[in-house]
């Protein structure tokens with residue numbers, strides 16, 4: 001499902017009006033009607049005392065329509081209008097007047113306290129104060145009204161987006177409605193899925209409001225669900241053999257950090273890789289041999305860590321590989337950074353660049369565009385901060401846009417891990433992942449993801465598909481683990497659960 005920012009949401013409405021000739025009032029009618037229709041069953045409108053808070057923008061227009069449908073559902077409705085009436089659109093004003101003609105009480109208020117007795121008694125509060133039109137945090141009387149609505153024992157239903165949330169960033173800069181339900185119009189908005197925005201939304205319901213499905217096709221960001229990634233799962237034929245399922249080379253590990261490469265290998269193995277070689281320095285190689293009998297451990301440096309002089313040896317080994325993954329546990333020594341940059345420069349196949357390899361890219365200001373092979377970078381926020389020179393806070397507030405511009409500028413697939421993980425392509429595609437949970441915030445999870453993505457790439461998916469499906473499967477495996485224990489499962493547990501996740505995805509509608 002498409003995921004829109006503020007300007008795109010406005011553009012979608014304009015497209016619906018201009019391209020399909022749908023009048024604004026029709027969209028508003030459908031929006032208000034769906035607020036009642038989509039929540040019927042979750043709440044009971046009949047005989048409920050309903051307070052509808054309207055602003056003077058089009059979100060308020062949706063609120064006036066909702067008032068009519070709530071009244072038709074036999075609710076006892078009162079509307080409070082806070083805002084400058086002279087700013088109302090024609091459609092909003094029309095529905096305001098319809099309320100008056102239906103003798104639904106509409107009280108214009110300047111002070112929030114005027115609504116207090118009604119908020120105290122309400123069963124349902126509909127929040128139609130401000131929608132996607134908000135640019136900065138709410139303060140003053142509107143903020144007071146929001147706080148009072150939040151203090152009420154009533155069920156709160158937000159129209160389109162909880163009032164006070166910033167649509168593009170999901171930030172709560174001032175007062176914000178804490179909704180139990182949000183009925184959003186057309187398609188999802190960023191604030192519904194970004195943190196902390198999604199915590200204010202409650203259960204989100206999407207109403208198409210009559211806009212034809214194809215109208216949103218031009219917008220780049222997709223909220224990735226099972227239906228999107230299920231068709232990407234590699235199909236295995238009867239005559240499949242290990243050679244047809246990808247030979248992966250994992251370049252990982254250093255003295256004292258042997259496990260990272262093993263976790264990447266586990267991720268790859270359980271995601272169906274045909275054959276895996278783990279290229280690692282001598283001492284981790286000795287520790288690892290035999291721990292995962294299905295993989296080949298290839299000692300490829302006599303030092304405790306990779307150095308520039310090991311490049312030739314490693315590349316002669318990885319020559320036969322279809323896909324490379326580089327980074328987990330490599331360490332951050334200068335010599336290792338040189339090694340990483342040379343490997344990136346000289347390799348041709350797709351390469352997943354993770355962990356300490358990302359450190360090397362950032363430290364050496366390595367020109368990613370000069371690389372021969374297609375790259376998938378998988379930074380978490382800290383690593384992305386190093387790559388971009390931006391603060392973690394700034395990245396968290398703009399994770400979608402920053403991932404997208406980094407991918408475009410550097411011509412790489414960028415997987416910005418976190419909540420939610422955002423995958424961006426050089427051509428502008430953006431996939432925002434819907435799986436995963438906080439129990440996955442533990443050491444080694446990223447290493448397994450790297451292995452999973454590499455394995456999918458080896459099974460014939462292109463770099464974009466591998467990243468999008470890999471992120472989804474990894475998160476789903478974590479979600480399956482979290483069904484038993486919300487915290488305390490390990491990266492190895494997640495790797496071992498990938499086959500179950502794959503099967504669950506295959507069985508999804």
Ligand SMILES: NC(=O)C1=CN([C@@H]2O[C@H](COP(=O)(O)OP(=O)(O)OC[C@H]3O[C@@H](n4cnc5c(N)ncnc54)[C@H](O)[C@@H]3O)[C@@H](O)[C@H]2O)[C@@H](O)CC1
Nearest residue numbers: 013027028056057058059130131132133134136137138160
């Ligand atoms: N054709 C359309 O444009 C449609 C729009 N729809 C609704 O319209 C909404 C967008 O409407 P608008 O663009 O008119 O904008 P909004 O109604 O979201 O917001 C504008 C209102 O918020 C107030 N406001 C803005 N920033 C504020 C701040 N920082 N503090 C206090 N008040 C503030 C303004 O004074 C104005 O009254 C959507 O969220 C959706 O609910 C739907 O009716 C579907 C059709």
Ligand SMILES: [K+]
Nearest residue numbers: 127130161163
């Ligand atoms: K709202």
